[in-house]
Amino acid sequence: xxxxxxxxxxxxxxxxxxxxxxxxxxxxxxxxxxxxxxxxxxxxxxxxxxxxxxxxxxxxxxxxxxxxxxxxxxxxxxxxxxxxxxxxxxxxxxxxxxxxxxxxxxxxxxxxxxxxxxxxxxxxxxxxxxxxxxxxxxxxxxxxxxxxxxxxxxxxxxxxxxxxxxxxxxxxxxxxxxxxxxxxxxxxxxxxxxxxxxxxxxxxxxxxxxxxxxxxxxxxxxxxxxxxxxxxxxxxxxxxxxxxxxxxxxxxxxxxxxxxxxxxxxxxxx
Amino acid sequence: xxxxxxxxxxxxxxxxxxxxxxxxxxxxxxxxxxxxxxxxxxxxxxxxxxxxxxxxxxxxxxxxxxxxxxxxxxxxxxxxxxxxxxxxxxxxxxxxxxxxxxxxxxxxxxxxxxxxxxxxxxxxxxxxxxxxxxxxxxxxxxxxxxxxxxxxxxxxxxxxxxxxxxxxxxxxxxxxxxxxxxxxxxxxxxxxxxxxxxxxxxxxxxxxxxxxxxxxxxxxxxxxxxxxxxxxxxxxxxxxxxxxxxxxxxxxxxxxxxxxxxxxxxxxxxxxxxxxxxxxxxxxxxxxxxxxxxxxxxxxxxxxxxxxxxxxxxxxxxxxxxxxxxxxxxxxxxxxxx
Numbered sequence: 052x053x054x055x056x057x058x059x060x061x062x063x064x065x066x067x068x069x070x071x072x073x074x075x076x077x078x079x080x081x082x083x084x085x086x087x088x089x090x091x092x093x094x095x096x097x098x099x100x101x102x103x104x105x106x107x108x109x110x111x112x113x114x115x116x117x118x119x120x121x122x123x124x125x126x127x128x129x130x131x132x133x134x135x136x137x138x139x140x141x142x143x144x145x146x147x148x149x150x151x152x153x154x155x156x157x158x159x160x161x162x163x164x165x166x167x168x169x170x171x172x173x174x175x176x177x178x179x180x181x182x183x184x185x186x187x188x189x190x191x192x193x194x195x196x197x198x199x200x201x202x203x204x205x206x207x208x209x210x211x212x213x214x215x216x217x218x219x220x221x222x223x224x225x226x227x228x229x230x231x232x233x234x235x236x237x238x239x240x241x242x243x244x245x246x247x248x249x250x251x252x253x254x255x256x257x258x259x260x261x262x263x264x265x266x267x268x269x270x271x272x273x274x275x276x277x278x279x280x281x282x283x284x285x286x287x288x289x290x291x292x293x294x295x296x297x298x299x300x301x302x303x304x305x306x307x308x309x310x311x312x313x314x315x316x317x318x319x320x321x
Numbered sequence: 322x323x324x325x326x327x328x329x330x331x332x333x334x335x336x337x338x339x340x341x342x343x344x345x346x347x348x349x350x351x352x353x354x355x356x357x358x359x360x361x362x363x364x365x366x367x368x369x370x371x372x373x374x375x376x377x378x379x380x381x382x383x384x385x386x387x388x389x390x391x392x393x394x395x396x397x398x399x400x401x402x403x404x405x406x407x408x409x410x411x412x413x414x415x416x417x418x419x420x421x422x423x424x425x426x427x428x429x430x431x432x433x434x435x436x437x438x439x440x441x442x443x444x445x446x447x448x449x450x451x452x453x454x455x456x457x458x459x460x461x462x463x464x465x466x467x468x469x470x471x472x473x474x475x476x477x478x479x480x481x482x483x484x485x486x487x488x489x490x491x492x493x494x495x496x497x498x499x500x501x502x503x504x505x506x507x508x509x510x511x512x513x514x515x516x517x518x519x520x521x522x523x524x525x526x527x528x529x530x531x532x533x534x535x536x537x538x539x540x541x542x543x544x545x546x547x548x549x550x551x552x553x554x555x556x557x558x559x560x561x562x563x564x565x566x567x568x569x570x571x572x573x574x575x576x577x578x579x580x581x582x583x584x585x586x587x588x589x590x591x592x593x594x595x596x597x598x599x600x601x602x603x604x605x606x607x608x609x610x611x612x613x614x615x616x617x618x619x620x621x622x623x624x625x626x627x628x629x630x631x632x633x634x635x636x637x638x639x640x641x642x643x644x645x646x647x648x649x650x651x652x653x654x655x656x657x658x659x
Contacts, residue, residue, distance in 0.1 A: 055376045058420070065419055091426045096331050099489055103635040106642070113646040117653055133421035137325045140490050147491035163491060170489060174327035178421040181326075185418045193418075203349045205361070209411035212365030213372070217415065220366070220373040228377055240378030246515050250374070251522025254395075257370040258530065261363035268362060309634030316637050 055225040062218060064125050065182070069189030075119035079289035080188050080196030080282070086296045087184045093300045094176050099166040100152060103309040105173065111296070112179045119187045126186065130178045134171065141170040190214045195282040204278075224253060322391075322473075322480055322505070323416065323431050326424030330487040337483065338429030344437055345410055351403040364400060368408040371396060372415070379515050390515050391508075393439035394469050398448060398520065399530065402440040409436035434479035443472035456531060461524060462517040469513030470506065477505035 069076070075083075094108055116123055148163035185193065194207045231241060231249060241249055265273075302308070326334070352360075371392030379390070392412075396405035413431050416422040423431045451464035481497045484490060492500070523530055 055373070058376065062419055087425070091326055091424070092331055095326055095329065095334070095426060103638070106635050106638040109639070110642045110645060113642060114649065117646060117649045120653075129421055133325065136323075137327050140328065140484070140492065144491045147493075166489070166491065170327050174325055177326035177424050177426070181418060181425050182421055190415075190418070203346075205349055205353060206345070206407065206410065208361065209365055209368065209407060210414055212362065213368035213408070213411045214415050214419075216366055216369035217372050220369040221376075224373045224377065238380055240380035242380055243382050243514075243518075246379055247518035247522035250377070250379075250515065250519040251526065253374070254370065254399075254519055254523060255526060257366050258363065258527075261366040264362040264366065307634075309638045311634075312637040312641065313634030316633065 055221050055228070059218060059221045059225075061125070061129065062214075065186050066189065068121060068186040069192070071120060071187075073118060073120050073187075075115055075187045078187075078292055079285040080192045081199050082285060082289040082293045083184055083188055084193070084196050084200075085293055087180050089297060089300050090180050091177050093304045094173055094180075096304070097169070097173070099169050100162060102165060102169050102172065104303075104307060105169065105176070107303040107308045108176055108300075110299075112176065112183060115183045115187060119183065121183065121186050126179060126182045129182060130175055133178050134174050137170055137174040141167045144170070192282075195280060199282055220257070223256075227253060322434065322476055323413075323423030324427040324434070324480055324483065325421075326426045328484050328487060328489050329424075329427050329430060330489070331426075333483050333487045334426040334429060336429075337433055338426070341410075341429040341432040341437070344406065344441070345432070348403040348406045352407055355403075360400070360404060364404050364408045365411075367396060367400060368412045371408070372412055379511070381511060390512050391435065391473070393435050394443065394448075394465065394472055394512065394516050395519070397440040397444035398465075398468075398516075402444050405444070406432075406436045406440040409440065430479070430483050434476040434483075438475035438479065439468075439472040442475060443468045447471055456524065456528070458521050458524065461520050461531075465517035465520055466510065466513035469516055470509035473505045473509035473512065474502060477501045 090108070090111055094105065097105055115121065144167040145161060145163035148161060148166060150162045151159040152162045152165055153160045188196070190211060194211050197207055197210075198204065227249070228241075231245070232238070235242065329337075371390075374390055374392055377390075393405070393409055396408050399405075400408060410432055413423060413428060413435065417425055417428055417431070448464045448468040451467070452460045478498075478501075481494070481501050485492075485494050485497060490497075520531065
C-alpha cells in the first residue's frame with residue numbers, strides 16, 4: 052500500500068538524517084528545541100497582512116539546511132503535502148476580503164491575497180522548522196532534551212516506544228492489508244463484512260505483541276521506571292547558538308529589516 | 322482535522338497548550354498511580370496500532386469511496402480515558418514531528434480536539450453511560466456510533482472556534498461551521514461503524530478486554546472536574562492578560578520603548594545620530610518607508626509609496642538571504658574539500 056510504504060520511508064529518512072555528524076547535529080538538543088520554539092512563536096505572532104517582515108525568517112531554515120547538510124527535497128515534499136489543509140482554508144481569503152491594501156505599480160493587491168500569502172509563508176516556515184529539528188536531532192536525543200526539561204518519563208517512554216513500534220506495525224499491517232487486497236480485486240478498501248474480523252484480528256495481534264514485549268522487558272529487569280540515559284551538559288557553543296538566534300529573532304521580530312534595507316537601498320540608488 | 326501552527330495565534334496556542342498540558346499532567350499522575358507495569362508496553366503498541374490503522378482504507382458501502390479511522394475512541398475504550406489520552410498525546414507528537422501533521426505550537430489545540438473530547442467527554446458521558454450496565458452487540462454498535470459522532474463533532478467545533486479566534490482566515494464563523502460539521506458527521510458515522518465492527522469482533526473473541534472496569538476520576542480526593550475548572554480559570558486569566566497586551570500595544574518594540582523611556586517613541590536624535598539622521602533624510606527616496614512628498618497630501622487608505630517600498634524591501638531581504646545562503650554553502654563546500 053503506497054501510503055504505508057511512503058510513511059515508512061519518511062520515518063526512515065528523518066531517522067537516518069539525524070545520525071549525521073555536523074555542527075548542527077552536534078549541538079545540545081535542548082538548545083535546538085528552544086530555538087525552534089522561539090522561531091515558531093515569532094513567526095506565528097505576525098499580523099495576517101504582514102508579509103515583508105516575515106521574510107528575514109527564511110534565513111533560519113536556510114542556515115540549518117546548509118550547515119546541517121539536509122537534502123531539501125524530502126522535507127520540501129512533506130511541507131507541500133502538509134500545507135494542503137492550510138491552503139484550503141486560506142483560499143477563501145481572496146474572495147472574502149477584497150479591500151485593497153497595497154498597490155504594486157498599478158496593480159492593486161487586496162487584503163485577502165495578502166493574508167493568503169502570509170498564511171502560506173507561515174505554514175511553510177513552521178513546518179520546515181519542526182521537520183528540521185527532528186532531522187538534525189533524532190527522536191532519542193530529542194527525548195533526552197525533553198527529559199532535561201523535566202517532562203515526565205512515562206510520556207517520553209511512550210513517545211520513544213510508539214515511534215519504534217510504528218515501523219514494525221506499518222510493515223505488519225501493510226502485509227495483512229496487501230494480502231487482503233490481492234484477494235479482493237477492484238475494491239476501494241476492506242469490504243464492510245470484513246471490517247470487524249480483519250480490524251479485530253490486527254488489534255488482537257497488537258495486544259499479543261504488547262504482552263510479549265512486556266515479558267521481554269521483564270526478563271531484562273524492567274521495574275516500571277524508564278531510564279532514558281544521560282545527556283551531556285550544554286557547553287559554550289550551545290549557549291551561543293541559543294543566544295545568537297534569540298537576538299536575531301528579536302531583531303527580525305521587533306525591527307523591520309525590509310524597511311531598513313529599502314530605505315538604505317533607495318538612498319544608494321538616489 | 323490536525324491544525325497547523327500557521328492557523329493559530331500565539332494567544333490561542335498558548336491557552337490551549339496550558340489546558341492540554343494540565344490535563345496531560347493529571348492523566349500521567351493517574352496512569353502512574355493506577356496502571357500495572359504491563360499496560361505500559363500495551364499503551365505503546367496501541368499507539369503504534371492507531372497510527373498504522375489510520376492508513377487502512379475501509380470501503381464505504383454504496384458510495385464507491387473509502388474512509389479510515391482516527392482511533393481516539395478505540396484508545397479510550399481499550400485503555401481507559403487517562404492512558405488513552407496519554408497514548409494519543411504521543412501519537413500526535415510523532416505525527417507533528419515526523420509528518421508535519423499538525424504543528425508543535427498547535428499540539429495543545431490538537432490534543433484537546435482529538436484527545437480531550439474523545440477521552441474525557443464522549444467516552445465517559447456516552448460510551449460508558451450506554452454500555453456500563455450490560456455489554457451486547459447492539460449496545461456496542463449504538464454506543465460506538467454515538468461516541469464517535471459526538472467526539473468528532475466536538476473536535477471539529479474546537480478546530481472551527483480555535484481558528485476563528487486566531488483570526489487567520491476570513492471565513493465567517495457560520496460558513497466555517499457549515500463547512501466542517503457536516504463532513505465530520507459523515508466521518509463520525511464511518512468511524513463509529515468501523516469501531517463497532519472491531520469491538521464486536523473483540524467482544525466475541527476476548528470479552529475480558531472490553532469488560533474491565535474503567536478507572537474512577539479521582540486522585541487523592543482531587544476530581545477531574547475540579548482540575549478542569551482550575552485549568553479553565555487559569556486559561557481565561559492567561560488569555561485575558563495576553564489579549565490586553567495584544568490590543569493595547571500591538572508592537573512589542575513600542576511597548577518596550579514605552580516602559581523603558583516613558584514615551585511611545587524615542588525623541589529626536591542628537592549629536593552623531595543627528596548628523597547621520599539628517600544624511601539619511603537627504604539621501605533616501607523613501608524616508609519613513611514612504612515616497613518623499615513636497616506638499617501635504619490628503620491621507621489615503623492605499624499608499625502607493627509604502628506599498629512600493631514594502632515590495633522593494635521584501636525583494637532586497639530575499640536577495641540578501643539568498644546571498645547569505647550562497648556564501649554559507651560555498652564555505653561549507655570548501656571546508657568539506659579541505
